[in-house]
Structure formats: structure tokens, C-alpha cells
Amino acid sequence: MVSITTRDASVDFPIFDAKSRSLKKTVLGLVGGNIASDAKVPVIQALHDVTVDLQHGARVGLVGHNGAGKSTLLRLLAGIYEPTRGSALVEGKVAPVFDLGVGMDPEISGYENILIRGLFLGMTRKQMEARVDDIAEFTELGDFLSMPLRTYSTGMRVRLALGVVTSIDPEILLLDEGIGAVDAAFLEKARGRLSDLVERAGLLVFASHSDEFLRQLCTSAIWMEHGQIRQQGSLKEVLRAYKGPDAWPDEAHGAA
Numbered sequence: 228m229v230s231i232t233t234r235d236a237s238v239d240f241p242i243f244d245a246k247s248r249s250l251k252k253t254v255l256g257l258v259g260g261n262i263a264s265d266a267k268v269p270v271i272q273a274l275h276d277v278t279v280d281l282q283h284g285a286r287v288g289l290v291g292h293n294g295a296g297k298s299t300l301l302r303l304l305a306g307i308y309e310p311t312r313g314s315a316l317v318e319g320k321v322a323p324v325f326d327l328g329v330g331m332d333p334e335i336s337g338y339e340n341i342l343i344r345g346l347f348l349g350m351t352r353k354q355m356e357a358r359v360d361d362i363a364e365f366t367e368l369g370d371f372l373s374m375p376l377r378t379y380s381t382g383m384r385v386r387l388a389l390g391v392v393t394s395i396d397p398e399i400l401l402l403d404e405g406i407g408a409v410d411a412a413f414l415e416k417a418r419g420r421l422s423d424l425v426e427r428a429g430l431l432v433f434a435s436h437s438d439e440f441l442r443q444l445c446t447s448a449i450w451m452e453h454g455q456i457r458q459q460g461s462l463k464e465v466l467r468a469y470k471g472p473d474a475w476p477d478e479a480h481g482a483a
């Protein structure tokens with residue numbers, strides 16, 4: 228069974244080349260993590276005492292202002308960052324989808340990139356070979372799939388990446404927003420595939436600024452503020468607290 232548990236997990240980033248004197252005072256802006264000054268080197272406390280307990284079936288949205296710690300938390304859950312203090316235990320195979328372009332090679336063809344990216348996300352070669360026709364059809368890239376990736380436009384790359392990402396079978400799916408660079412019609416087409424992907428995933432954590440996407444994919448939420456958890460609960464409850472009651476009018480989506 229997949230699960231994610233963190234106990235008072237903190238992640239600090241020491242900034243060795245900070246020159247500004249103002250950084251040496253404790254600064255607490257509206258956005259961003261906390262900057263502590265007691266040490267010789269300024270330290271950004273990107274995450275501070277974060278405790279989460281996520282079990283199989285959880286569909287969690289991460290909300291919060293710019294710099295609140297959403298991406299850092301996702302990277303901690305992916306095992307990319309170790310907690311500076313506290314602990315993080317992840318049971319299950321993680322598919323991190325933070326940047327759609329990561330793992331793509333400009334010199335090889337679209338077809339080859341489909342395979343490589345799939346392997347990177349934990350699929351086997353056999354599984355990817357069985358899915359490649361479906362992915363190709365979804366992307367509508369036609370003969371371009373035989374051309375090197377460097378000949379693609381940004382939108383074409385995103386189509387390819389979305390095709391691959393939505394074809395995998397993840398145990399733990401960690402999604403960072405940034406799936407915006409395609410035209411609206413294509414995104415609409417990708418929505419169904421994204422929902423199916425999330426259905427297949429054992430556990431989803433999705434950082435997003437889009438209420439619409441969050442409502443489509445998540446049932447619960449965590450609100451991050453200055454590197455700490457401000458509130459956890461149902462998506463409705465948390466969105467209302469974070470954005471105000473209008474974020475989720477009673478009549479719009481029924482009871483949470």
C-alpha cells in the first residue's frame with residue numbers, strides 16, 4: 228500500500244552568496260519562505276515543521292502564495308530533497324511530473340523521446356511500446372514524431388510530454404503546475420486523460436494555482452504559508468479559507 232508520512236520535516240536552503248545587508252535581518256515578506264539571520268550564512272526556511280499523513284487514495288491539492296513552499300514540499304516527497312530536520316517516509320514508486328520538458332532529448336525523435344520519458348517515469352520498455360500508438364494519436368503530431376525534438380515548437384513539445392505523462396501508471400503521482408503552454412482546445416482534450424491518469428494513481432499530490440484544475444483532480448487540500456502548513460482538510464474547506472467563501476459557492480458543487 229502506498230503512503231507518505233512526514234514528521235516535523237524542515238528544509239533549509241543556506242544562501243552562501245547573499246550580499247545584501249537587508250538579508251541579514253529577519254525578513255518576512257508577503258510571499259516566500261522565512262529568511263533567518265541568526266546563522267552566519269542567511270538561510271531560507273523553505274519548509275518548517277511539516278507533518279502530513281497521506282494514504283492510498285488521497286487526492287491532495289497544494290495551495291498557497293508564490294514561494295509558500297509547495298514545490299519544495301513536492302520535491303521532499305519525491306526524495307529529491309532530504310529533510311534538514313524531521314523525517315519523511317515515502318512508500319511506493321514516485322512519478323514526479325514537475326517540468327514537462329525534463330528528460331527530453333532534443334537530438335532524438337519524438338518517438339524515441341516517448342520511450343525515454345516513459346522509462347524515466349518508471350514504466351518498462353514493453354509497456355511504453357504497447358502505448359506508443361495511442362500517445363502518437365493523442366499528440367496529433369503525425370510525421371513530426373519521426374523528426375528530432377529540436378524541430379518542435381514549445382507547444383508541440385508540451386503535447387508530446389503530456390501524451391507520455393498521461394499514459395503512465397503511477398503509484399504516487401506528484402504534479403507541479405505548468406501544464407499551461409498548450410492551446411485551450413488541446414488542454415481540453417488533455418483534461419479527460421489527466422482525470423483518468425489521476426484515477427489510476429494510488430496517491431496524488433498536485434500543486435496548483437487553478438481552482439478549476441484542483442476541483443477536477445483533488446478531494447482534499449493543504450494550504451501552505453511561509454513554509455508551514457496553515458490548514459489541511461477537504462478541498463472545499465481549504466479553498467474557502469484560503470480564497471474566501473466565494474471560491475466555492477454552496478450551490479455550485481453541492482456538499483464537500
Ligand SMILES: Nc1ncnc2c1ncn2[C@@H]1O[C@H](COP(=O)(O)OP(=O)(O)OP(=O)(O)O)[C@@H](O)[C@H]1O
Binds near residue numbers: 240272291294299
Ligand atoms: N533551491 C533553492 N535555493 C534557495 N531557496 C529556495 C530554493 N528553492 C526554493 N527556495 C525558497 O523556498 C521558498 C519556497 O519556494 P517554493 O518554490 O517551494 O514555493 P512555491 O509555493 O512552489 O511557489 P510558487 O507558487 O511561486 O511556485 C521560497 O522562499 C524560495 O525562495
